[in-house]
Amino acid sequence: MLQRSNKSMNRRTTIIIIMLLICTLAATSCRVQQVSKSKIRNLINHSSINADHFTGFALYDIEKKKMVYDLNGDKYFTPASNTKLFTFYTALNMLGDSIPGLRYITKGDSLIFWGTGDPSFLHTTLKSTKVYELLKNSKQKLYYSSGNYSGNFYGMGWPYGDFDAYYQAEIGALPxxxxxxxxxxxxxxxxxxxxxxxxxxxxxxxxxxxxxxxxxxxxxxxxxxxxxxxxxxxxxxxxxxxTSDELTLALLQDTLKKPLELISVNMPETASTLYSSLSDSVYKRMLWPSDNFIAEQLLLVCSSTLPGPLSTGKVIEYSKKNFLNDLPQEPQWADGSGLSRHDLFTPFTMVALLQKIWNKVGDENRLLGMLPAGGVSGTLKSAYKTDNGKAFVWAKTGSLSNNHNQSGYLVTRKGKKFIFSYMNNNFTRPTAEIRAEMVRIMTEIHNQF
Known part of the structure; x- marks a missing residue:
């Protein structure tokens, strides 16, 4: 009887010790999680640079599907070129693997064509020539039909004072x-x-x-x-x-070395589509150097897949209704590039959008290859240092006077994957100081977690 009693007591003691160990480990885990959040809060809030302007920050754990920390996550900020991520996601949903370069019909001895907004036509870097080859090699009379773009030559709220700046090219159906x-x-x-x-x-x-x-x-x-x-x-x-229809016609004639005529007729739904550049190459060219021209024209290309004339406003509303109707806060979205200060997004919305992009692409290497990589490529090449030669931040930057933002993806030394949006508005100090502080904080998160 005594032996049985001792065995029973030993069992109970073992169970109690195991339960205590489990509770201790759980408590330790909670403390670690809490410390991580606390450290991030301290990094953001104890920054003297962050304290002198309007700062927003959101950090989301991709694996755990939870927000780790935010500061002003639900407040609206001027995003600048972070807007291009909205254009990117819209294009991912509306375009295939190649860009529609031209719509056209043949009628007897005539070839009539309409622009789709394709930015890659004879582009200095993308150098798409498929449209050129179709028109150059055609034995038919060529007619360019204008009038299928219903917008202005500038986006909503663009500053006229920058009309001669390289980054503010005019918008049109056939650039x-x-x-x-x-x-x-x-x-x-x-x-x-x-x-x-x-x-x-x-x-x-x-x-x-x-x-x-x-x-x-x-x-x-x-x-x-x-x-x-x-x-x-x-x-x-x-x-x-x-830009003007007449100048477009003159440039086409000079380039093709053959006559064309300018007409204005409605495009039939049965018009054929000629595809030009691979979509990923156009997206990469938009995102790496933050190309405003490509961003604006890409929205028109998306619009070309809808009935009616090309329209930036139309495709934005279509995207908001069909692809972006579940965002945390409704975006105020005005243009494709972020040149407009009418654009207003929250850090929470940027994080949710980046999660959608992650899911839509479905291939991590493909997605990160299209984004600027810290210390390696694009607008982040000189901002970050790599970690033993490897990038750990892939993000879209966004800058206007007194505004600088980054939104993208972060991988830590321990292999944790995060989505982040770091937004700075209304500062008066040099942008370089804001950028350096963002890099310092994101690098610390990478190193510690």
Whole structure:
């Protein structure tokens, strides 16, 4: 009897010890989780740089499907080029593996074509030539039908003061060579412009005396004035040209070396589609250098898959209704690139969008290959240092005056995967200081967790 009693007591003691160990481990786990959250809070809140402007931050654990920490996560911020992630997700849903480059019909001895907004047509980097080859090799009479774009040449809320800045090319149904003139010096110190057709608009102005050699375009037309004298050998400038149907036709004729006529007829639903560049290459070109022109035109390409004329507003509303109706806070979305200050998104919304992008692409390597990688590529190449040669942040940056943001993906040294949105608005200190502090904090999260 005594032996039985001792065995029973030993069993009970063992069970109690196991239960105590389980409780201790659970408590330790909770404390570790709590400490992690506390450390992140301290990193964000104890930053003197974060304290002097409006800061938003959200960190989401992909594996656990939970928000780890946020600061002002439900407040609206000016996103700047973080807006391109909305354009990216819309394109992922509406376009296939190739970009629709042209819509066309043949009628007797005529080929009539309409633009789709495709930004890759003779683009300086993407260099898509499929549309060019179709039109160049056609034996039929060519007719360009304009009028299938219903919007303005600028997005909603774009500043007119930046009309001659390289990053604010005008929007249209059939862009050519980025809709941007490239000016440079030749070997003899003479001013050159590409496309060369635009030479007719170059005007030497003896009354123009800038501090250093520069070219200015008139606000309302394509007069490019420049000062007298030799052009510096290292001079290069990019200036958007003033778009018009007539200029598009003239540029096409000059490029194709064959006549075209301008008409305006409605496009039938049965019009054929010619596909141009691979979609992923266009997305990567939009995201790596944060290309505003491609972002705006991509929304028009998405619009080309819907009935009616090309329209930025129409496709934004379509995307919000069909793909983005479950976001935490409704986005105020105005354009494709983020040039507009009408765009307003919350950190929670950015995180939810990035989760949707992650799920939609379904291939981690493919997705991260299209985003700037810290210390490796795109707009983050010089911002971060790699960890033993490997990137740990893949994100879209967004900058306007007094605003700088990053939203994307983070992998820690322990292999944890997070989605984050770090938004800074209304600061007056140099952007470089804001960027450096963001990098410091994201690097600390990578190192500690």
């Amino acid at each position: 050519i060579e980025d809709n941007v003139a490239v000016l440079s010096a030749d070997a003899k110190g003479k001013l050159q412009i590409s496309p060369s057709f635009l030479k007719i608009y170059l005007k030497a102005d003896s009354s123009f005396h800038p501090k250093s050699f520069t070219v200015e375009r008139d606000l309302t037309n394509n007069t490019f004035r420049y000062p007298l004298g030799n052009v510096p050998p290292d001079y290069k400038q990019e200036i958007p040209w003033k």
